[in-house]
Amino acid sequence: MIIAILFIFPILSSAFLFFFKNKQLNVVLTAIYSLIYLSIVMFLVFKPQQFTEFLKVDSLNVIFLLILAILQFGISIYNIDFLTHSQVSIRDHTLYSIFYQFFVMAMTGIILSTHFGLLWVFIEATTLITLYLINFNKTKESLEASWKYIFICSIGISLAFVGIIFLSIGNFNINSLFFEDIYKNYKNINPFWLKLSFLFILIGFGTKMGLAPVHSWLPDAHSEAPSPISAMLSGALLNGSFLGILRIFKVMRLCNLDVFAKILLLIMGFLSLLVAASFIVKITNYKRMLAYSSIENMGIIAIGIGLGGVGLYASFLHLISHSLTKASFFLTAGNVLHTFHTKETNKITGILKTDRYTGFLWIFSFFAIIGLPPFPIFISEFLILKEMIFTKNIILFIIFVILLTIIIFGLGKSVLKMVFGEKNEHIEKYKNSFWVYLPQTLFLIILVIIGLYIPNFLHKMIENAVNSL
Amino acid sequence: MIDLFNLLIILIGSSMLYVSFTYRLEEYIKTLSIQGFLFFLIILLDFDKIEILNFIFLIIETLIFKTIIIPVFLSKILRKNHINREIEPYIPNYYSVIIATLVLAFGFFISYWSNDEFQNIRPLFFGISISIIINSFIIIITRKKIITHVIGYMFLENGIFLLSLSIAAEMPIIVNLGMLLDIFVGIFLLGIFVNKISSTFEELNIDKLTTLKD
Numbered sequence: 001m002i003i004a005i006l007f008i009f010p011i012l013s014s015a016f017l018f019f020f021k022n023k024q025l026n027v028v029l030t031a032i033y034s035l036i037y038l039s040i041v042m043f044l045v046f047k048p049q050q051f052t053e054f055l056k057v058d059s060l061n062v063i064f065l066l067i068l069a070i071l072q073f074g075i076s077i078y079n080i081d082f083l084t085h086s087q088v089s090i091r092d093h094t095l096y097s098i099f100y101q102f103f104v105m106a107m108t109g110i111i112l113s114t115h116f117g118l119l120w121v122f123i124e125a126t127t128l129i130t131l132y133l134i135n136f137n138k139t140k141e142s143l144e145a146s147w148k149y150i151f152i153c154s155i156g157i158s159l160a161f162v163g164i165i166f167l168s169i170g171n172f173n174i175n176s177l178f179f180e181d182i183y184k185n186y187k188n189i190n191p192f193w194l195k196l197s198f199l200f201i202l203i204g205f206g207t208k209m210g211l212a213p214v215h216s217w218l219p220d221a222h223s224e225a226p227s228p229i230s231a232m233l234s235g236a237l238l239n240g241s242f243l244g245i246l247r248i249f250k251v252m253r254l255c256n257l258d259v260f261a262k263i264l265l266l267i268m269g270f271l272s273l274l275v276a277a278s279f280i281v282k283i284t285n286y287k288r289m290l291a292y293s294s295i296e297n298m299g300i301i302a303i304g305i306g307l308g309g310v311g312l313y314a315s316f317l318h319l320i321s322h323s324l325t326k327a328s329f330f331l332t333a334g335n336v337l338h339t340f341h342t343k344e345t346n347k348i349t350g351i352l353k354t355d356r357y358t359g360f361l362w363i364f365s366f367f368a369i370i371g372l373p374p375f376p377i378f379i380s381e382f383l384i385l386k387e388m389i390f391t392k393n394i395i396l397f398i399i400f401v402i403l404l405t406i407i408i409f410g411l412g413k414s415v416l417k418m419v420f421g422e423k424n425e426h427i428e429k430y431k432n433s434f435w436v437y438l439p440q441t442l443f444l445i446i447l448v449i450i451g452l453y454i455p456n457f458l459h460k461m462i463e464n465a466v467n468s469l
Numbered sequence: 470m471i472d473l474f475n476l477l478i479i480l481i482g483s484s485m486l487y488v489s490f491t492y493r494l495e496e497y498i499k500t501l502s503i504q505g506f507l508f509f510l511i512i513l514l515d516f517d518k519i520e521i522l523n524f525i526f527l528i529i530e531t532l533i534f535k536t537i538i539i540p541v542f543l544s545k546i547l548r549k550n551h552i553n554r555e556i557e558p559y560i561p562n563y564y565s566v567i568i569a570t571l572v573l574a575f576g577f578f579i580s581y582w583s584n585d586e587f588q589n590i591r592p593l594f595f596g597i598s599i600s601i602i603i604n605s606f607i608i609i610i611t612r613k614k615i616i617t618h619v620i621g622y623m624f625l626e627n628g629i630f631l632l633s634l635s636i637a638a639e640m641p642i643i644v645n646l647g648m649l650l651d652i653f654v655g656i657f658l659l660g661i662f663v664n665k666i667s668s669t670f671e672e673l674n675i676d677k678l679t680t681l682k683d
Contacts, residue, residue: 140669144678147662151618155609158625162602165633172589172636220681279683288683 002040003055006108009033010101017094026097027080033101034076041069045461053178055112059464063316064111064243066461067323070446071235072104074439075228078331081435082228096136096226102129103232110240116164116177119244120157123208126237127153134225145217145224152217153208160204160244166197167248179247186254194251198261201248202268208241210298212271219279222291223343227334230287234294234330235323242301242319249305250469258308265306266396272299273403280410285343286336289414290329293369296407297322300384303400307387312466314383317454321368321376321447328443329365332358335436336418340427345414350423355432359419361440366415368444370408374451474514475593481507481631482573482597485604485624489569490562494547494554497620498540504627505535511634535630539623546616550667557613565611569604576600594635601628616663 013029045066048057057065079100083093106129109122127150135146168177170193174185182189207214222230252261276296283289297318304315335358340348352359371377381404388397450458484500484507491497509531516524546552558565580596605624608617 141680143662143665143669144681147615147666147678148681150662151622154622155625158622158629161629162632165629165636169587169590169636219683224681283683 002043003052003112006037006040007105009036010105014098014101017098021090021094023084023090023093026094030079030097030100031076033104034073037104038069038073041065045457054115054118055109056114057112058114059461059468060246061111061243063320063461063465064239065108067239067320068104068107068111068236070443071232071323071327074327074442075231075331076100077439077442078228078231078334078436081433082226082334092136095132099129099132100229100232103133107236107240111243114179116167116179116247119247120161120164123160123205123241123244124157126240127157127208130225130229130233130237133229134221136226136229137224139224142224145220149217149221152214156204156207156214158204159207160201163197163200163202163204163248166193166200167251170194170197179250182251183254186251189251189255191255191257194255195257195260198248198252198257199264202245202261202264205241205244206268209238209245210272210295211268211302212273212275212295212299213268215272215275215295218295219288219291222294222330223285223287227287227330227337230290230333231327231330234291235327238294238298239319239323242298246305246469253469262306262308265302269299269302269306270396270399270403272296272302273400273407277403277406277410280407281413283410283414284345286345286348286414286418287330287333287343289345289411290326290333293329293407293411294322294326297326297369300381304380304384304387307384307391307393309387309390310383311387312469313462314380314387316462316465317376317383317450318380320458321380321450324443324447325365325368325375325377328361328440328447329369331436331440332361332365335432336362338432338436340424345418348418348424349421351419353423354427357437358432361437361444362415363419364444365440366411368447370411375447376451376454379451474511477507477511477514478593478597478631481627482576482600485601486566486569486573488608488624489565489604492556492562494552494556494614494616494620495544497556497617498543498547501543501620501623501627502536502540504624505531505537505539508535508627508630515634535627543616543620543623546663550664552614552616552667556617559611559613565607568607572600572603572607573597575603589636591635594631598628598631598635601625601631604628615666619663 010033013033017026017029044057045062048059048062079097083096088096103126106122106125110119110126113119113122131146131150134149135142164177167182168175170190171182171185171188172190173188174181176182203214207217210218222233225233249258249261249265252258272295276292276299280289280292280296283292301315301318301322304311304318335355336348336351337343339351339355339358342348351362368375368377371381385397385400388394388400449455481504484504488497488500509528512519512524512527512531519527547554576596576599578596579599580592580594583590583595584592602625605621605628608624609621612618612621
């Protein structure tokens with residue numbers, strides 16, 4: 001019953017919004033949806049239940065659901081003020097709200113689905129829905145970005161479909177694509193087809209997740225989308241595809257093929273770090289810089305899963321912290337863009353003197369993403385390094401540390417230059433409305449709490465997820 | 470019966486050879502349409518193995534979408550944007566033909582090999598579909614025009630469709646629904662985008678799409 005609200009509400013409200021076309025109504029209905037969503041998810045977190053055969057909360061996806069709920073709540077708050085000052089037509093404003101709600105709905109579908117086919121359909125659906133949002137500004141650049149996004153992601157998703165077909169060849173005796181059925185009858189799966197299937201699904205969903213050899217759409221799309229959408233893409237969409245990879249990873253683990261899977265994940269993870277490190281140092285567009293940082297963090301998550309052991313726990317912790325941190329970073333980037341009207345790092349100095357509070361948010365988000373204590377990314381990266389030493393992978397340890405240092409240097413160079421220094425002559429001192437500071441502050445407070453003391457229920461949740469894997 | 474099947478599959482496979490040596494965009498679209506019709510015939514021959522709802526669904530997908538709507542839509546885009554009819558490949562067609570032939574031979578080799586190894590797939594379907602998938606990737610990589618990329622993507626979809634038919638067991642209908650969604654992406658969205666790109670950028674080559682880079 002409850003699940004129906006999550007799916008039916010956006011459909012009804014979109015019809016309503018499309019009919020009335022009123023800016024206030026758009027904002028209010030989106031906010032109401034996000035509030036209902038958050039409260040339902042809070043209820044589900046403590047009382048997991050099955051709704052239908054196809055949609056279910058289990059111990060793995062509950063983390064993803066919680067992240068999505070908090071994230072979309074914050075971003076809806078940000079949306080209250082985001083479009084009011086710009087010269088957006090009423091039609092675009094309405095479509096933005098409608099597609100935003102559909103995006104949240106499709107993400108919920110990805111997270112809750114219990115069937116490989118359905119999971120795939122929902123991931124495809126997010127590609128379609130976010131396309132409009134990425135092309136929202138309708139400039140030459142955003143058109144190019146969205147073309148690359150849809151073409152590369154469609155091909156990636158097709159490859160994932162090939163992987164699913166291989167899986168159904170491999171589990172011929174079971175003839176079902178429900179996760180539960182596959183997990184129960186893992187002994188009947190042919191290992192050859194399973195390996196092939198894992199490879200294709202990893203490449204396919206990895207494209208959407210932004211892992212290295214197939215990441216090329218990500219910087220373009222993230223930099224051209226409106227900032228709240230960049231935050232949603234980075235904080236929620238990438239996680240959703242990662243969940244798809246985890247689902248098939250579990251099958252590999254049950255069939256004792258996890259060495260094969262882990263090596264592939266490690267390769268893709270380290271490649272992501274390498275790509276991020278080599279581009280982030282010389283980058284001139286701060287939104288692209290944040291996008292490369294997302295590639296890096298997805299790489300770290302893949303490495304954590306690839307290492308196993310404590311790495312699994314670290315991966316989930318990193319997943320949570322990265323989503324909140326990157327969302328806060330992208331939203332603050334939206335404030336910076338709004339004040340300075342440029343994405344060029346070189347043209348911006350003295351954010352602190354122009355808009356004091358944005359400057360603080362910018363610098364604290366930076367501290368959070370590079371993993372300075374007390375922020376939780378410190379703990380997750382520390383645990384991953386510990387696991388590397390524990391399994392005697394000293395070479396990996398050294399490469400990891402060097403690449404991470406380069407990335408921190410690259411990020412720090414741009415961020416600190418932007419925050420300090422004299423303020424630009426032609427930029428007026430600017431004060432944004434209260435709504436565009438609140439969500440970032442909220443996210444950063446949650447992060448500090450997790451960093452100082454992981455609440456018991458969160459700790460249990462992560463442990464359950466690790467055990468269910 | 471089996472021979473007729475094999476004949477149809479081999480026709481579909483060798484249509485990719487035709488694509489690799491023609492210089493005209495219309496021929497690509499015609500090939501897409503012909504492939505769609507061949508798929509329709511395969512589904513008809515397969516009638517006794519498929520349950521009725523799925524059967525109707527597949528008929529709609531192959532006959533209406535693949536054979537009629539997609540080719541018509543693509544030719545409309547072609548006319549509307551005054552696209553130059555030449556293919557403009559990065560490599561000479563002579564090499565394309567050689568590569569396509571080798572890939573097709575590889576497909577036959579795979580079917581020969583999987584004939585001995587596996588019981589639960591139809592070998593010829595499997596091998597040819599792999600060759601179509603590889604060939605369409607080659608088309609996407611070696612052609613300059615954006616519209617050829619879209620057509621290459623449709624060939625890829627056809628390859629995957631054949632692959633899903635190669636499973637002896639039946640795919641659930643939800644998967645077919647996914648296929649249809651994919652076609653929707655391929656044709657309508659990519660088509661609309663080609664229109665938009667052609668009105669924004671002067672020429673429809675991927676060489677022009679270089680404003681965003683590091």
